[in-house]
Amino acid sequence: MSIDDVLSAELLERIRGRAAGYDERNEFCHEDLDELQEAGYLRALVPTEHGGLGWELPHLVKAQRLLASYAPATSLAVNMHQIWVSVARQMVQLGHTAFEQVLSEAAQGHIFAFGISEAGNDAVLFDSVTEARVSEDGSVTFTGTKIFTTLAPVWTRLGLFGKDVEATGEDGELPLIFGFLPREATGWRTIENWDTLGMRATQSHTTELDHANVPQKRVVRKLPLGPNQDPLVFSIFSSFLTLLAAVYTGIGDRALELAAELPNQRKALSTGTTLDQDPDFRYKVAEAQLRQLALDAHLYSVASDVETGQSHGPSWFPRLVSLRTSATRTARYIVDTALSVGGGAQYHRTSELSRLYRDVLAGIHHPSDDESAHRTLAAYILGPLE
Ligand SMILES: Cc1cc2nc3c(=O)[nH]c(=O)nc-3n(C[C@H](O)[C@H](O)[C@H](O)COP(=O)(O)OP(=O)(O)OC[C@H]3O[C@@H](n4cnc5c(N)ncnc54)[C@H](O)[C@@H]3O)c2cc1C
Numbered sequence: 001m002s003i004d005d006v007l008s009a010e011l012l013e014r015i016r017g018r019a020a021g022y023d024e025r026n027e028f029c030h031e032d033l034d035e036l037q038e039a040g041y042l043r044a045l046v047p048t049e050h051g052g053l054g055w056e057l058p059h060l061v062k063a064q065r066l067l068a069s070y071a072p073a074t075s076l077a078v079n080m081h082q083i084w085v086s087v088a089r090q091m092v093q094l095g096h097t098a099f100e101q102v103l104s105e106a107a108q109g110h111i112f113a114f115g116i117s118e119a120g121n122d123a124v125l126f127d128s129v130t131e132a133r134v135s136e137d138g139s140v141t142f143t144g145t146k147i148f149t150t151l152a153p154v155w156t157r158l159g160l161f162g163k164d165v166e167a168t169g170e171d172g173e174l175p176l177i178f179g180f181l182p183r184e185a186t187g188w189r190t191i192e193n194w195d196t197l198g199m200r201a202t203q204s205h206t207t208e209l210d211h212a213n214v215p216q217k218r219v220v221r222k223l224p225l226g227p228n229q230d231p232l233v234f235s236i237f238s239s240f241l242t243l244l245a246a247v248y249t250g251i252g253d254r255a256l257e258l259a260a261e262l263p264n265q266r267k268a269l270s271t272g273t274t275l276d277q278d279p280d281f282r283y284k285v286a287e288a289q290l291r292q293l294a295l296d297a298h299l300y301s302v303a304s305d306v307e308t309g310q311s312h313g314p315s316w317f318p319r320l321v322s323l324r325t326s327a328t329r330t331a332r333y334i335v336d337t338a339l340s341v342g343g344g345a346q347y348h349r350t351s352e353l354s355r356l357y358r359d360v361l362a363g364i365h366h367p368s369d370d371e372s373a374h375r376t377l378a379a380y381i382l383g384p385l386e
Contacts, residue, residue: 001053003063006039012070019071022201023355026194028153029201032074033111042078043107045085050100051107057086057239058303061246065299068250069257072359073201075247080150084112084159086239087232091220094231098220102180105157113155115146115181115207116236117367124367125176125233126226130162130209132177138216140164140177141187142209152190152205156183160209163225174222178232179214187212198358234316238306241320242299244366245327249299251360252292252331258346258353259285259338266343281341288337295330298323318380321373328363335360 015032022029036042045060046052055063060082068075088102102112118129130144142162149158158181167175181188191206221232263275263285275281302323305312312319335356339346346353368376379385 001040003059003066006041006044006053007063007066008039011035011039012066015067015074016070019074019201020350020352020355022073023198026200028203029071029074029077030154032071032201033078033154036074036078037109037111042081042109042111043085045082045089046103046107047089050103052103057242057307058300060086061242061299061303064243064246065250065253068247069254071201072247072251072356073199075250076199076362077150077202079243079247080114081106081112083114083236083239083243084157086243087235090235090239091231096221096231101218101220102157102159110156111151111154112157112159112180113149113151115149115158115160117147118145119147122372123226124372125161125223125236126228128161128163128176130160132162132164132175133166133211134164134177138219140179140214140216140219141211142179142181142214143211144209146207146209148204149190149207150202150204152192152194152203152207157181158183158188158207160214162209174224176223176225177219178221178223179219181209181212181214182218185213197361198355199362237317237320241324241368242303242306245299245302245323248327248331248360248363249292249295251356252288252295252327252334255331255335255338255353255356255360256285256288256292259288259334259341262338262342262346275341284337284341288334291330291333295326298326314380318377321368321376324366324368325370325373328360328366331360331363 018031040053043052044055044063048054064075064079064082084102085106088099091099092103106112121127121129130142133141142160144162146160160181161176161178164175164177167173188207188209191208194203194205223230223232263281266275267273268275268278302319335353339353339357342353345351348354
C-alpha cells in the first residue's frame with residue numbers, strides 16, 4: 001500500500017481540520033488516532049508476515065513528515081507507537097524474538113507508548129530512577145514516575161524500563177530491565193498534568209508506577225548500567241531520533257508553504273505590489289527553502305542508512321544527534337521566517353502559524369537535547385572530557 005492509500009488527501013484534510021480544536025480544548029486527538037488505526041497506519045512498519053503493511057523506515061519517515069505538516073501533535077503522538085514498532089522490527093531482524101510480540105500486537109491494533117523519560121534522568125537509557133523488582137515467577141514490578149507519557153489516554157502497552165537495585169552483576173545478572181506493561185495491569189495511574197505551551201493533543205501526562213506488574217513474557221531485555229553497544233540501545237536511538245526528525249521536518253514543510261502563500265496576500269501601499277515581489281521577503285523565504293532542502297537530503301540519507309544497516313561505527317551517534325538537532329533547529333527557523341513574512345495577522349492566537357510556533361518549541365526538550373548532542377559531537381571529534 002502506498003502512502004496516499006493510507007494517508008488519503010481526505011483523511012489528511014480532516015486531521016488538519018481538527019488540529020486547532022484539540023489544541024484549544026487541550027484534548028487528545030482521539031478521532032485522528034481512530035481514523036489512522038482504521039486506515040492501517042499503526043501497523044505500517046509491521047512486516048507483512050506479522051500482519052502489517054510491510055513498509056520500510058524511509059517510507060514511514062516520509063509519511064510521518066506528511067502527517068506532521070497537517071497536524072504536528074497528532075504526528076508526534078503516533079510517532080511514539082511507530083518508534084516501538086521500528087525498534088521491534090530491528091530487534092527481530094537481528095534475531096531477538098522476544099520483540100515479536102510488539103509486531104504481532106501492533107498488527108492486532110494495540111497501541112504502544114514510550115515510558116522512558118524520568119525527571120532529572122540525564123543518563124536517559126543508561127540508568128533509571130524507577131525501581132524494578134524481579135519476582136520468583138520472572139515477572140517484574142516497576143515503581144517510579146515516568147514523565148511526558150504521550151498517548152496516555154489510549155495506550156494499551158507501555159514500553160518502559162527500570163533498575164533492579166538487587167542485581168549483583170554476577171551470573172550475567174543485568175540491572176536495567178525493559179518490558180511492556182499491559183494497560184489492564186494494576187499498580188499504575190495517570191496523573192493528568194498535561195497543560196503545555198504546544199503539542200497539546202499528545203496529552204503526554206505523567207505516569208505513576210507503584211509495583212506495576214509486567215509478566216515474564218513481556219520482559220524483553222536486560223542491559224548493564226552505563227553506555228553500551230547493545231542492539232536495543234542502537235535500535236531505540238536510531239528509531240527515535242530519525243522519526244522525531246521526520247515530525248519536525250514536516251512542521252517546517254507546512255511553515256514553508258505558509259511562508260510562500262502569505263506574502264502573496266499582502267500588498268505594500270508604497271509600491272502597490274504584493275510582498276512576494278519584495279526582494280527582502282524573497283531572500284528570507286529562499287533562505288528557509290535552502291535550509292529545508294538540505295534537511296530533506298539529510299533526513300533521507302540517515303533513514304536509508306538505518307534501514308540498510310550501514311556500518312558507520314563510532315560516527316553513528318554523532319550522525320543521529322546531528323539529524324535531530326538540524327531538524328528541530330531548521331523547523332524553528334522556518335516557522336520564525338513564516339511568522340515574519342506572514343505579517344502581524346499571524347501573531348493572533350488563533351492563527352495556524354501561532355500554533356505551529358508553540359508546537360515547534362517542543363523540539364527543544366526531546367532527547368538528545370542541544371547540550372547532550374554537542375557533548376556527543378565534542379567527544380567524537382575531541383575525545384573524552386578529561
Ligand atoms: C511533546 C513532548 C512529548 C514527549 N513524549 C515523550 C514520551 O512519550 N515518552 C517519553 O519517555 N518521553 C517523552 N518526552 C519527554 C522528553 O523526552 C523529556 O524527558 C522531557 O522533555 C523532560 O525533560 P527535562 O528532563 O528537561 O525536564 P525537567 O524540567 O527536568 O522535568 C520535568 C518534570 O517537571 C514537572 N513539571 C515542571 N513544571 C511543571 C508544571 N508547571 N506543571 C506540571 N508539571 C511540571 C514535569 O511533570 C516533569 O515531571 C516528550 C517531550 C515532549 C516535549
